[in-house]
Amino acid sequence: MKHLFRALSAETLKLNRTLALALVFLTPFALAFLEVAIGFEYGRRMYRVGGDAWMTLISHTAMMWNLLLLPLFVTLEMGLLGALEHNNSTWKQLFALPLPRWSIYAAKQLLAMGLIGLSMLALAAMTIGAGLIGRVCLPELGFDAPIPFGMLLQNMLLSYLAAWLIISIHLWVSLRWSSFVLAMSVGIVPTVISAVTFGSDWSPFNPWALPGEVSNGLFEMQPYLGALLLGLLGGVVVACLGCWESSRRDVLH
Amino acid sequence: MEPWMIETRQLTRSFKDTRAVDGLSLQVPAGSVYGFLGPNGAGKTTTIRMLLGLIHPDGGEIRLFNRRLRDDPMGVLRRVGSLVESPSLYPHLTGRENLEVLRRMTGGSRSEISRVLKVVNLENAANRLVRNYSLGMRQRLGLAAAMFGQPELLILDEPTNGLDPAGIHEMRELICRLPAEGLTVFLSSHLLSEVEQMVTQIGIVQSGRLIFQGKPDELKARTRNQVIVATDRLEESQKLLVQQGWKAVHGQNHHLTVPVNGAADAALINTRLVQAGHQVYQLSMEHPSLEDIFLKLTEEQEKK
Ligand SMILES: Nc1ncnc2c1ncn2[C@@H]1O[C@H](COP(=O)(O)OP(=O)(O)O)[C@@H](O)[C@H]1O
Ligand SMILES: [Mg+2]
Numbered sequence: 001m002k003h004l005f006r007a008l009s010a011e012t013l014k015l016n017r018t019l020a021l022a023l024v025f026l027t028p029f030a031l032a033f034l035e036v037a038i039g040f041e042y043g044r045r046m047y048r049v050g051g052d053a054w055m056t057l058i059s060h061t062a063m064m065w066n067l068l069l070l071p072l073f074v075t076l077e078m079g080l081l082g083a084l085e086h087n088n089s090t091w092k093q094l095f096a097l098p099l100p101r102w103s104i105y106a107a108k109q110l111l112a113m114g115l116i117g118l119s120m121l122a123l124a125a126m127t128i129g130a131g132l133i134g135r136v137c138l139p140e141l142g143f144d145a146p147i148p149f150g151m152l153l154q155n156m157l158l159s160y161l162a163a164w165l166i167i168s169i170h171l172w173v174s175l176r177w178s179s180f181v182l183a184m185s186v187g188i189v190p191t192v193i194s195a196v197t198f199g200s201d202w203s204p205f206n207p208w209a210l211p212g213e214v215s216n217g218l219f220e221m222q223p224y225l226g227a228l229l230l231g232l233l234g235g236v237v238v239a240c241l242g243c244w245e246s247s248r249r250d251v252l253h
Numbered sequence: 254m255e256p257w258m259i260e261t262r263q264l265t266r267s268f269k270d271t272r273a274v275d276g277l278s279l280q281v282p283a284g285s286v287y288g289f290l291g292p293n294g295a296g297k298t299t300t301i302r303m304l305l306g307l308i309h310p311d312g313g314e315i316r317l318f319n320r321r322l323r324d325d326p327m328g329v330l331r332r333v334g335s336l337v338e339s340p341s342l343y344p345h346l347t348g349r350e351n352l353e354v355l356r357r358m359t360g361g362s363r364s365e366i367s368r369v370l371k372v373v374n375l376e377n378a379a380n381r382l383v384r385n386y387s388l389g390m391r392q393r394l395g396l397a398a399a400m401f402g403q404p405e406l407l408i409l410d411e412p413t414n415g416l417d418p419a420g421i422h423e424m425r426e427l428i429c430r431l432p433a434e435g436l437t438v439f440l441s442s443h444l445l446s447e448v449e450q451m452v453t454q455i456g457i458v459q460s461g462r463l464i465f466q467g468k469p470d471e472l473k474a475r476t477r478n479q480v481i482v483a484t485d486r487l488e489e490s491q492k493l494l495v496q497q498g499w500k501a502v503h504g505q506n507h508h509l510t511v512p513v514n515g516a517a518d519a520a521l522i523n524t525r526l527v528q529a530g531h532q533v534y535q536l537s538m539e540h541p542s543l544e545d546i547f548l549k550l551t552e553e554q555e556k557k
Contacts, residue, residue, distance in 0.1 A: 006357055006360065007358055009357045010354045010355075010357040010358045013346075013350060013354055014343060014346065014354060016345070016346060016350065088342060088344065089338070089341055090341040090342075091341075092302070092305070092335075092337045092338075093335070093337075093341030094341075094358075095306075096305040096306065096307060096330060096335050096337075097330065097355075097358055097359055098328075098331035099327070099358055099359070100327065250307070250309065251302065251307040251308060252308065
């Protein structure tokens with residue numbers, strides 16, 4: 001445990017001045033910005049008179065995020081975390097330190113989960129911000145209703161937990177192999193596939209569609225527990241496999 | 254039994270069908286600067302990666318500080334500092350932050366960061382981004398990282414590689430000071446000349462096998478003196494000497510090199526050449542340099 005905390009504290013220092021850290025806030029900001037732009041441009045069509053403006057905003061944001069942005073963001077973010085070590089050939093230094101290798105891997109895993117969680121918290125805050133801009137600038141849309149914090153946070157939390165599986169998969173791929181192209185392909189191809197096949201029978205078993213499945217189930221009042229558990233437990237299992245594999249492999253670079 | 258800092262027994266490791274390291278048995282005495290030498294591809298980096306537990310041997314045993322590495326890797330690695338090939342540094346962090354990463358991982362005091370920065374003379378550049386460091390500065394920061402936490406054994410792979418002569422000189426001075434502080438240094442190089450002045454012990458590998466181990470003087474003692482001769486007709490002179498049983502070699506330069514046993518041989522060579530009507534411009538006797546011996550030894554092995 002002592003080793004894990006040490007490694008984690010070193011990991012956070014390495015994030016200084018990195019794109020990986022900036023993206024944690026830039027990505028949700030881009031989406032919130034898009035939502036505001038949509039509100040100004042198409043607000044009257046999208047937010048029907050008498051409808052629940054906040055729920056419309058939250059579910060729209062959630063779908064854009066969970067189906068498209070989150071899988072791509074996880075892909076890029078994990079790729080960057082891997083590149084940080086591969087590009088500077090630091091594995092030979094890290095793994096020659098008197099720390100068990102699993103603790104170094106586990107610290108990366110926790111960092112990765114923390115970063116994605118942070119970006120989703122930021123997204124929640126920025127979604128509220130977007131709605132508040134609507135309340136002030138576009139009073140006819142109905143954002144003067146109370147903010148549904150409960151739904152917003154529940155949606156964020158559940159889709160975040162469902163994303164653990166892709167976080168673990170991508171982290172393992174990008175830490176294990178030095179190719180950035182490989183890391184990107186492993187994310188982009190399934191994300192496109194899952195967006196196209198969303199709603200199909202096997203979509204709830206596609207790791208890259210799980211956050212969307214869970215979020216959609218929540219809003220549409222359909223069962224989502226299976227997808228949630230698959231994402232959550234699958235994430236834990238893959239993370240453990242990653243720890244185990246990292247401590248046996250040859251460090252050649 | 255001698256307390257070896259590093260001892261390997263029949264260490265072996267293959268990659269697909271190349272035997273990178275082949276039955277290597279090294280003994281590194283405490284307090285020495287051990288030069289681990291061999292041409293490119295001889296298996297030096299592979300050996301060093303095994304010593305650090307980065308890759309697993311196919312066979313054989315590794316002992317550091319008289320303990321088996323695999324019995325207690327953490328306990329052993331705590332006492333070792335390393336610099337393998339290029340230094341492992343994060344260019345987007347400052348020099349000090351790079352060491353702070355190490356400090357956080359291994360525990361240790363902030364004053365240790367200042368100490369190693371001072372040893373490698375990087376105090377003034379400590380707060381600059383490593384991205385803007387020169388190659389020599391990076392190498393020195395890599396050495397500082399290796400020395401962080403006061404290890405008893407430093408394992409350095411090609412620490413002078415890619416440095417300009419001034420950088421090599423600086424590195425050499427740094428490393429030469431270490432044994433006085435109680436450190437044992439194990440360093441590899443493909444150029445004996447770059448490390449000759451600092452090593453007290455030499456191991457030479459070729460194709461994964463150890464072909465010499467001992468003190469530099471022992472290596473020198475294994476070779477004979479040689480006579481350097483320049484004449485007006487080198488080809489004919491060579492033929493003549495070879496006919497008479499000398500191993501005269503015509504190298505790149507405009508002279509012949511002939512291994513001899515002493516001054517009497519040199520005089521004899523001179524007489525024979527002059528008697529045969531050759532004009533001798535130059536005749537001198539010298540001991541081959543360590544580098545010559547090293548090159549000759551590795552070439553001989555190559556042919557086998
Ligand atoms: N990762 C690898 N995969 C395949 N062959 C390798 C690998 N690493 C080293 N080798 C081979 O092992 C031999 C020794 O390499 P190395 O230990 O790097 O030599 P040195 O450091 O002395 O130059 C070489 O023939 C090299 O091609
Ligand atoms: Mg090498």
